[in-house]
Protein backbone atom coordinates (compact mmCIF):
# COMPACT_ATOMS: atom_id res chain seq x y z
CA UNK A 1 0.00 0.00 0.00
CA UNK A 2 1.30 3.44 -0.90
CA UNK A 3 0.51 6.06 1.69
CA UNK A 4 0.78 9.65 0.66
CA UNK A 5 0.56 12.32 3.30
CA UNK A 6 -0.06 15.89 2.26
CA UNK A 7 0.61 18.21 5.17
CA UNK A 8 -0.75 21.63 4.46
CA UNK A 9 1.13 24.06 6.68
CA UNK A 10 0.49 27.38 5.01
CA UNK A 11 -3.29 27.58 5.71
CA UNK A 12 -4.33 27.46 2.08
CA UNK A 13 -5.20 24.56 -0.14
CA UNK A 14 -5.22 24.19 -3.91
CA UNK A 15 -8.03 22.39 -5.69
CA UNK A 16 -6.34 22.71 -9.08
CA UNK A 17 -3.48 24.64 -10.67
CA UNK A 18 -3.45 26.73 -13.83
CA UNK A 19 -0.51 27.01 -16.22
CA UNK A 20 1.04 30.45 -16.75
CA UNK A 21 -0.96 30.93 -19.96
CA UNK A 22 -4.13 29.74 -18.23
CA UNK A 23 -4.72 27.09 -20.90
CA UNK A 24 -3.72 23.99 -18.91
CA UNK A 25 -5.32 22.79 -15.68
CA UNK A 26 -3.31 20.42 -13.50
CA UNK A 27 -4.34 18.59 -10.30
CA UNK A 28 -4.12 20.51 -7.02
CA UNK A 29 -3.16 19.32 -3.54
CA UNK A 30 -6.44 17.58 -2.85
CA UNK A 31 -5.83 15.37 -5.91
CA UNK A 32 -2.17 14.82 -4.99
CA UNK A 33 -3.51 13.38 -1.72
CA UNK A 34 -5.67 10.87 -3.67
CA UNK A 35 -5.54 7.50 -1.85
CA UNK A 36 -3.52 9.13 0.89
CA UNK A 37 -4.00 11.32 3.94
CA UNK A 38 -4.73 15.03 3.69
CA UNK A 39 -3.75 16.61 7.02
CA UNK A 40 -4.91 20.16 7.70
CA UNK A 41 -3.24 21.56 10.79
CA UNK A 42 -5.01 24.40 12.68
CA UNK A 43 -8.21 23.89 10.72
CA UNK A 44 -9.96 27.17 11.73
CA UNK A 45 -7.06 29.15 10.22
CA UNK A 46 -8.11 28.07 6.71
CA UNK A 47 -10.52 30.30 4.82
CA UNK A 48 -14.11 29.20 5.37
CA UNK A 49 -14.74 29.13 1.59
CA UNK A 50 -11.78 26.74 1.15
CA UNK A 51 -13.13 24.42 3.83
CA UNK A 52 -16.63 24.49 2.36
CA UNK A 53 -15.26 23.59 -1.11
CA UNK A 54 -13.76 20.47 0.48
CA UNK A 55 -17.27 19.10 1.05
CA UNK A 56 -17.68 18.01 -2.57
CA UNK A 57 -14.52 15.85 -2.84
CA UNK A 58 -15.12 14.40 0.66
CA UNK A 59 -18.53 13.13 -0.51
CA UNK A 60 -17.75 12.08 -4.07
CA UNK A 61 -14.00 11.32 -4.09
CA UNK A 62 -13.48 13.67 -7.01
CA UNK A 63 -13.27 17.36 -7.81
CA UNK A 64 -14.99 18.90 -10.82
CA UNK A 65 -13.34 22.03 -12.20
CA UNK A 66 -15.48 24.15 -14.51
CA UNK A 67 -13.67 26.72 -16.65
CA UNK A 68 -14.58 28.61 -19.82
CA UNK A 69 -12.49 26.06 -21.76
CA UNK A 70 -14.48 23.12 -20.39
CA UNK A 71 -14.99 20.88 -17.38
CA UNK A 72 -12.37 18.60 -15.89
CA UNK A 73 -12.69 15.96 -13.22
CA UNK A 74 -9.75 14.97 -11.01
CA UNK A 75 -9.77 12.13 -8.46
CA UNK A 76 -9.54 13.16 -4.81
CA UNK A 77 -10.44 10.26 -2.54
CA UNK A 78 -8.35 11.08 0.51
CA UNK A 79 -8.57 10.48 4.22
CA UNK A 80 -9.03 13.91 5.79
CA UNK A 81 -7.35 14.46 9.14
CA UNK A 82 -7.40 17.84 10.85
CA UNK A 83 -6.30 19.41 14.11
CA UNK A 84 -7.40 22.55 15.93
CA UNK A 85 -6.78 24.31 19.23
CA UNK A 86 -9.59 24.71 21.79
CA UNK A 87 -9.40 28.52 21.38
CA UNK A 88 -7.25 31.12 19.56
CA UNK A 89 -4.58 31.22 22.33
CA UNK A 90 -4.65 27.42 22.68
CA UNK A 91 -4.96 27.22 26.48
CA UNK A 92 -8.71 26.86 27.08
CA UNK A 93 -9.14 24.01 29.58
CA UNK A 94 -5.37 23.75 30.21
CA UNK A 95 -4.56 23.00 33.87
CA UNK A 96 -1.22 24.87 33.78
CA UNK A 97 -1.82 27.96 31.64
CA UNK A 98 -4.65 30.47 31.69
CA UNK A 99 -6.67 31.12 28.53
CA UNK A 100 -6.55 34.79 27.52
CA UNK A 101 -9.44 34.65 25.02
CA UNK A 102 -12.80 36.35 25.47
CA UNK A 103 -16.00 34.27 25.14
CA UNK A 104 -16.78 36.00 21.83
CA UNK A 105 -13.29 35.20 20.46
CA UNK A 106 -13.78 31.53 21.39
CA UNK A 107 -17.26 31.48 19.80
CA UNK A 108 -15.95 33.09 16.58
CA UNK A 109 -13.08 30.59 16.45
CA UNK A 110 -15.43 27.59 16.76
CA UNK A 111 -17.83 29.04 14.18
CA UNK A 112 -15.12 28.93 11.54
CA UNK A 113 -15.88 25.20 11.19
CA UNK A 114 -19.37 24.88 9.74
CA UNK A 115 -21.87 22.24 10.86
CA UNK A 116 -21.96 20.57 7.40
CA UNK A 117 -18.15 20.23 7.39
CA UNK A 118 -18.13 18.81 10.94
CA UNK A 119 -20.80 16.38 9.82
CA UNK A 120 -18.33 14.85 7.39
CA UNK A 121 -15.79 13.85 10.03
CA UNK A 122 -16.18 10.30 11.36
CA UNK A 123 -14.06 10.57 14.48
CA UNK A 124 -13.54 13.62 16.68
CA UNK A 125 -11.39 13.50 19.78
CA UNK A 126 -10.47 16.11 22.35
CA UNK A 127 -6.83 15.60 23.35
CA UNK A 128 -5.40 17.20 26.52
CA UNK A 129 -1.95 18.82 26.44
CA UNK A 130 0.79 16.22 26.83
CA UNK A 131 2.64 16.15 30.15
CA UNK A 132 6.31 16.93 29.24
CA UNK A 133 7.44 13.98 31.43
CA UNK A 134 5.55 11.60 29.16
CA UNK A 135 7.51 12.80 26.13
CA UNK A 136 10.70 11.21 27.45
CA UNK A 137 9.06 8.16 29.10
CA UNK A 138 9.17 4.72 27.49
CA UNK A 139 6.18 4.13 25.20
CA UNK A 140 3.33 2.05 26.60
CA UNK A 141 0.46 0.24 24.90
CA UNK A 142 0.37 -1.75 21.71
CA UNK A 143 3.07 -1.55 19.07
CA UNK A 144 2.32 -0.14 15.63
CA UNK A 145 3.05 -3.59 14.17
CA UNK A 146 0.30 -5.20 16.30
CA UNK A 147 -2.20 -2.51 15.35
CA UNK A 148 -1.24 -2.82 11.68
CA UNK A 149 -1.98 -6.55 11.83
CA UNK A 150 -5.45 -5.86 13.22
CA UNK A 151 -6.12 -3.21 10.56
CA UNK A 152 -5.02 -5.58 7.80
CA UNK A 153 -7.33 -8.27 9.16
CA UNK A 154 -10.23 -5.79 9.17
CA UNK A 155 -9.42 -4.80 5.58
CA UNK A 156 -9.39 -8.48 4.56
CA UNK A 157 -12.84 -8.94 6.16
CA UNK A 158 -14.11 -5.96 4.13
CA UNK A 159 -12.55 -7.24 0.89
CA UNK A 160 -14.38 -10.56 1.38
CA UNK A 161 -17.66 -8.89 2.36
CA UNK A 162 -17.73 -6.66 -0.73
CA UNK A 163 -16.15 -9.06 -3.22
CA UNK A 164 -19.14 -9.04 -5.58
CA UNK A 165 -19.56 -5.28 -5.49
CA UNK A 166 -17.66 -2.14 -6.48
CA UNK A 167 -17.31 -1.25 -2.78
CA UNK A 168 -13.82 -1.61 -1.36
CA UNK A 169 -14.22 -0.59 2.27
CA UNK A 170 -16.88 0.49 4.79
CA UNK A 171 -16.50 4.23 4.14
CA UNK A 172 -17.86 3.66 0.61
CA UNK A 173 -21.22 2.34 1.85
CA UNK A 174 -24.27 4.49 1.26
CA UNK A 175 -28.08 4.25 1.15
CA UNK A 176 -29.08 0.79 0.00
CA UNK A 177 -25.67 -0.85 0.46
CA UNK A 178 -25.44 0.53 4.02
CA UNK A 179 -28.77 -1.13 4.90
CA UNK A 180 -27.74 -4.36 3.15
CA UNK A 181 -24.32 -4.76 4.75
CA UNK A 182 -24.94 -3.11 8.14
CA UNK A 183 -28.24 -4.47 9.46
CA UNK A 184 -28.94 -3.33 13.02
CA UNK A 185 -30.70 -5.30 15.75
CA UNK A 186 -33.75 -3.71 17.39
CA UNK A 187 -31.71 -2.67 20.43
CA UNK A 188 -29.01 -1.11 18.21
CA UNK A 189 -31.70 0.80 16.29
CA UNK A 190 -33.02 2.18 19.57
CA UNK A 191 -29.53 3.22 20.70
CA UNK A 192 -28.78 5.14 17.52
CA UNK A 193 -32.22 6.79 17.37
CA UNK A 194 -31.75 8.00 20.93
CA UNK A 195 -28.28 9.38 20.11
CA UNK A 196 -29.60 11.23 17.06
CA UNK A 197 -32.29 12.85 19.25
CA UNK A 198 -30.04 13.71 22.17
CA UNK A 199 -27.07 14.98 20.13
CA UNK A 200 -29.24 16.54 17.36
CA UNK A 201 -27.34 14.63 14.70
CA UNK A 202 -28.05 14.83 10.97
CA UNK A 203 -28.97 11.96 8.64
CA UNK A 204 -25.40 12.08 7.33
CA UNK A 205 -24.00 11.68 10.86
CA UNK A 206 -26.45 8.78 11.39
CA UNK A 207 -24.98 6.93 8.38
CA UNK A 208 -21.44 7.71 9.42
CA UNK A 209 -21.99 6.32 12.94
CA UNK A 210 -23.17 3.02 11.46
CA UNK A 211 -20.13 2.83 9.15
CA UNK A 212 -17.75 3.55 12.03
CA UNK A 213 -19.53 0.94 14.18
CA UNK A 214 -19.15 -1.57 11.32
CA UNK A 215 -15.41 -0.81 11.21
CA UNK A 216 -15.07 -1.16 15.00
CA UNK A 217 -16.82 -4.54 14.73
CA UNK A 218 -14.46 -5.57 11.88
CA UNK A 219 -11.42 -4.59 13.96
CA UNK A 220 -12.78 -6.82 16.76
CA UNK A 221 -13.44 -9.65 14.27
CA UNK A 222 -17.19 -9.60 15.04
CA UNK A 223 -19.71 -10.62 12.37
CA UNK A 224 -22.52 -8.38 13.66
CA UNK A 225 -22.55 -4.78 14.83
CA UNK A 226 -23.13 -5.05 18.58
CA UNK A 227 -24.36 -2.46 21.05
CA UNK A 228 -20.90 -1.57 22.38
CA UNK A 229 -19.62 -0.99 18.82
CA UNK A 230 -22.39 1.56 18.33
CA UNK A 231 -21.77 3.24 21.68
CA UNK A 232 -18.10 3.62 20.80
CA UNK A 233 -18.93 5.08 17.37
CA UNK A 234 -21.41 7.53 18.95
CA UNK A 235 -18.91 8.79 21.52
CA UNK A 236 -16.53 9.75 18.70
CA UNK A 237 -19.15 12.37 17.76
CA UNK A 238 -19.65 13.88 21.22
CA UNK A 239 -17.00 16.57 20.57
CA UNK A 240 -19.19 17.81 17.71
CA UNK A 241 -21.85 18.87 20.24
CA UNK A 242 -19.22 20.79 22.22
CA UNK A 243 -18.05 22.65 19.11
CA UNK A 244 -21.57 23.66 18.23
CA UNK A 245 -22.27 25.26 21.62
Ligand SMILES: [Zn+2]
Pocket residue numbers: 087088089090091092099100101
Ligand atom coordinates in the same frame (compact mmCIF):
# COMPACT_ATOMS: atom_id res chain seq x y z
ZN1 LIG B 1 -7.68 30.94 24.77
